[in-house]
Amino acid sequence: MKVRAALAVGVAAVLLGSGCTALSGGPEGGTVVIGADLELTGDGAVLGIAFHNALQLKVEQVNNQGLLGGRTLRLDVRDNRSDEATAAANLGELTGDPAISAIIAGGCAECLLASVETINEAGVPTISLAAPDAISTPVQERRFVFKMAPNAFDSAAVLASELRRDGVDTAALVAGTDSYGQDGLDAMRDAAQRAEVEVVQAAQVSVDGSDAPAAAAGIAASNPDAVVVLSSAPVASAVGRSLDDAGYRGGLYLDAVAASGLFVAGDEGAALSGAVMVFTETLVIDEVIATSPAKAARKTWLRDYVARYGRYDAFASFAADAVQIIVDAVDRVGTTDREEIRTAIESTQLDGLSGPVRITPENHSALAPQALTALVVRGDRWRLAS
Numbered sequence: 001m002k003v004r005a006a007l008a009v010g011v012a013a014v015l016l017g018s019g020c021t022a023l024s025g026g027p028e029g030g031t032v033v034i035g036a037d038l039e040l041t042g043d044g045a046v047l048g049i050a051f052h053n054a055l056q057l058k059v060e061q062v063n064n065q066g067l068l069g070g071r072t073l074r075l076d077v078r079d080n081r082s083d084e085a086t087a088a089a090n091l092g093e094l095t096g097d098p099a100i101s102a103i104i105a106g107g108c109a110e111c112l113l114a115s116v117e118t119i120n121e122a123g124v125p126t127i128s129l130a131a132p133d134a135i136s137t138p139v140q141e142r143r144f145v146f147k148m149a150p151n152a153f154d155s156a157a158v159l160a161s162e163l164r165r166d167g168v169d170t171a172a173l174v175a176g177t178d179s180y181g182q183d184g185l186d187a188m189r190d191a192a193q194r195a196e197v198e199v200v201q202a203a204q205v206s207v208d209g210s211d212a213p214a215a216a217a218g219i220a221a222s223n224p225d226a227v228v229v230l231s232s233a234p235v236a237s238a239v240g241r242s243l244d245d246a247g248y249r250g251g252l253y254l255d256a257v258a259a260s261g262l263f264v265a266g267d268e269g270a271a272l273s274g275a276v277m278v279f280t281e282t283l284v285i286d287e288v289i290a291t292s293p294a295k296a297a298r299k300t301w302l303r304d305y306v307a308r309y310g311r312y313d314a315f316a317s318f319a320a321d322a323v324q325i326i327v328d329a330v331d332r333v334g335t336t337d338r339e340e341i342r343t344a345i346e347s348t349q350l351d352g353l354s355g356p357v358r359i360t361p362e363n364h365s366a367l368a369p370q371a372l373t374a375l376v377v378r379g380d381r382w383r384l385a386s
Contacts, residue, residue: 034323
């Protein structure tokens with residue numbers, strides 16, 4: 001089943017102070033269409049629905065504020081059902097539709113990677129919300145593909161800094177068996193070595209966390225100073241609970257992919273009490289003083305998202321920033337020509353909702369390292385670590 005969403009409300013204004021420019025080359029005239037391939041059902045639905053919510057809200061905001069000079073922005077959304085074959089079919093249709101100016105792909109890395117050749121051959125600029133490094137590298141083979149999620153090596157650098165600051169000498173690593181797992185392990189091993197933290201053990205657990213108790217038992221037996229989890233929120237929670245059950249009382253540190261929402265209540269809160277996680281300040285923006293327009297915009301985004309959906313999803317800002325990147329590119333080139341949009345995206349520099357966003361011809365990973373900071377669980381929610 002395909003899920004389609006269309007949002008169209010048009011007014012007139014300017015994006016980031018840029019002048020309004022007439023668009024040309026777009027088959028729908030005054031409409032700019034972004035295709036989206038998301039996990040709205042299946043195993044990845046929790047994340048896919050969060051992305052969908054963010055895309056809907058951001059597109060509505062773009063149109064209400066007239067950020068495309070009076071033209072409207074519309075989404076064409078497909079459900080890939082968390083299935084690689086379905087995603088390939090969706091992306092084939094989206095790239096083959098001349099009305100589509102750009103595509104945003106969801107959190108399923110395998111879904112996107114299976115269609116890189118299709119995307120490049122069709123020449124459709126595509127921003128992926130998946131985490132693995134292979135999404136955007138090697139750049140020469142990803143000419144039309146860009147990545148919005150944090151890089152494993154950037155997360156690892158922040159985590160290693162926190163380990164050293166906390167006086168950690170030994171650490172165990174736990175990663176998922178998904179495509180991001182090996183990226184996380186490799187990056188964290190390198191960062192730990194530079195920080196002079198000895199990695200005494202490394203384990204991989206399934207993405208549902210079902211084998212976390214066995215991994216935790218082995219880690220508790222070696223009693224490292226800290227455990228670093230390089231996987232999703234369900235795995236992080238399962239590992240935290242299992243470590244408690246195994247009698248481990250050392251520190252718990254989480255990679256950016258472990259983020260989920262503002263609050264960590266109930267069993268999750270108990271499992272992650274005192275845990276340190278690397279993520280963007282968007283998740284704690286309500287305790288950040290708005291000293292710049294960008295920080296004020298992040299506060300407004302969180303408020304608007306919560307008002308609309310009754311909660312905040314940690315990765316929502318990445319989807320919104322993907323829309324912003326495309327809108328900014330279209331506005332600058334004054335056309336919906338795919339090649340020109342791609343070229344404009346390669347010179348992106350903006351203070352996004354997630355933090356600084358920088359893209360160059362040599363680097364298709366958008367989120368700048370400076371966007372990441374250390375958070376800690378205090379009470380029932382995430383707070384700035386310092």
